[in-house]
Amino acid sequence: MASNKRKTVLVAGGAGYIGTHTTVELIEAGYDVVIADNLSNADLSAVQGVERIVGRSVPFVQVDCCDLDALRQEVFEKYPFDSVIHFAAYKAVGESVAEPLKYFRNNLDSLLSVLTLMKEFEVHNLVFSSSATVYGQPDELPATEQTPRQRANSPYGLTKQMSEDMIQDTVAAIPFMRAIALRYFNPIGAHPSAWIGELPKGVPNNLVPFITQTAAGVRKELAIFGDDYATPDGSCLRDYIDVVDLARAHVVAVDRMVELPAEDDRQRYEIFNIGTGRPVSVLELVDLFERVNGVPVPHRIAARRPGDVEKIWAATDKANEVLGWRAERELGDTLRAAWAWEKRVRGLE
Numbered sequence: 534m535a536s537n538k539r540k541t542v543l544v545a546g547g548a549g550y551i552g553t554h555t556t557v558e559l560i561e562a563g564y565d566v567v568i569a570d571n572l573s574n575a576d577l578s579a580v581q582g583v584e585r586i587v588g589r590s591v592p593f594v595q596v597d598c599c600d601l602d603a604l605r606q607e608v609f610e611k612y613p614f615d616s617v618i619h620f621a622a623y624k625a626v627g628e629s630v631a632e633p634l635k636y637f638r639n640n641l642d643s644l645l646s647v648l649t650l651m652k653e654f655e656v657h658n659l660v661f662s663s664s665a666t667v668y669g670q671p672d673e674l675p676a677t678e679q680t681p682r683q684r685a686n687s688p689y690g691l692t693k694q695m696s697e698d699m700i701q702d703t704v705a706a707i708p709f710m711r712a713i714a715l716r717y718f719n720p721i722g723a724h725p726s727a728w729i730g731e732l733p734k735g736v737p738n739n740l741v742p743f744i745t746q747t748a749a750g751v752r753k754e755l756a757i758f759g760d761d762y763a764t765p766d767g768s769c770l771r772d773y774i775d776v777v778d779l780a781r782a783h784v785v786a787v788d789r790m791v792e793l794p795a796e797d798d799r800q801r802y803e804i805f806n807i808g809t810g811r812p813v814s815v816l817e818l819v820d821l822f823e824r825v826n827g828v829p830v831p832h833r834i835a836a837r838r839p840g841d842v843e844k845i846w847a848a849t850d851k852a853n854e855v856l857g858w859r860a861e862r863e864l865g866d867t868l869r870a871a872w873a874w875e876k877r878v879r880g881l882e
């Protein structure tokens with residue numbers, strides 16, 4: 534950071550998977566952090582994992598970010614923030630199709646509260662956790678930030694598109710505000726300490742937690758959703774980004790906004806893809822996991838999962854050049870970290 538003055542960041546949804554990793558990286562970069570989370574899809578032990586890694590206590594407020602008054606009284610009136618990172622959202626694609634109103638209510642309401650209070654308390658900087666889902670299946674790959682967004686293929690995806698638009702219009706109307714939307718590709722892995730990681734409640738929807746739980750014997754076998762796609766081995770292609778690399782992208786985004794002079798309003802709303810730029814198939818990922826960890830993952834080919842895109846990966850030039858950020862961790866190391874975390878959670882070894 535350019536300034537010696539410690540800056541305070543509100544991490545809304547900070548007890549979750551990406552929020553915990555980001556909190557660690559922020560603190561290690563010299564920021565103070567306050568976590569606000571309703572623990573609807575997270576556990577207090579995740580915050581304790583963060584505290585263990587950084588070696589000090591982290592202010593935590595259990596509050597629903599949709600509750601404007603509670604967020605005002607318990608968080609914004611108590612701490613002086615410079616920046617907010619907004620993670621407080623649901624993210625299960627299938628569930629969002631079954632319960633769209635739940636997704637609209639939670640994901641949009643929590644963002645509205647945050648924006649309203651940022652305006653009220655003159656908080657300048659927002660980082661928003663967006664997703665590659667906003668691209669749908671792009672006609673051209675890799676997807677760049679200019680690749681046209683397509684109609685979202687789930688209510689979850691629609692909340693990400695709507696949130697981006699709400700932020701853009703809000704920032705345009707409030708001269709002191711700046712925002713950066715980070716479009717994550719597929720975040721995976723865990724902190725190398727194995728003190729924090731992804732701990733989905735119930736049956737995992739996402740690939741890597743399903744792999745690690747299958748390797749641990751919690752699930753009988755992994756279903757590979759489709760081997761008849763127009764890809765080299767027939768399974769879907771994705772861009773898997775290490776969660777610690779992703780967490781660092783948030784720090785760099787906050788740094789950028791903190792360091793930009795107040796009168797410089799050329800770039801008040803920016804979007805960055807956060808991925809590796811490298812497509813990896815589902816079958817390649819499973820194979821690499823088995824090889825680096827020396828553990829079998831029983832799997833079978835199953836039908837395609839409705840709503841899945843065939844292939845997507847990121848153009849990362851903008852994040853590389855403008856943010857000076859790039860993915861650093863090797864995929865094998867990421868999969869080792871994911872397995873180390875699962876083993877610790879399950880008490881294996």
Ligand code: UD1
Pocket residue numbers: 624625626664665666667687690719738739740741743755756757758759769770771815838840841842
């Ligand atoms: C989806 C969303 C993404 C969202 C993320 C978070 C889309 C296009 N993507 O990512 O925006 O942020 O969920 O929940 O909406 N797979 C299997 N077997 C499994 C699980 C997954 O074969 O048991 C395959 C999938 O078919 C896919 C790949 O693994 O090809 C990755 O799936 P997943 O981890 O669920 O992420 P996405 O669907 O890519």
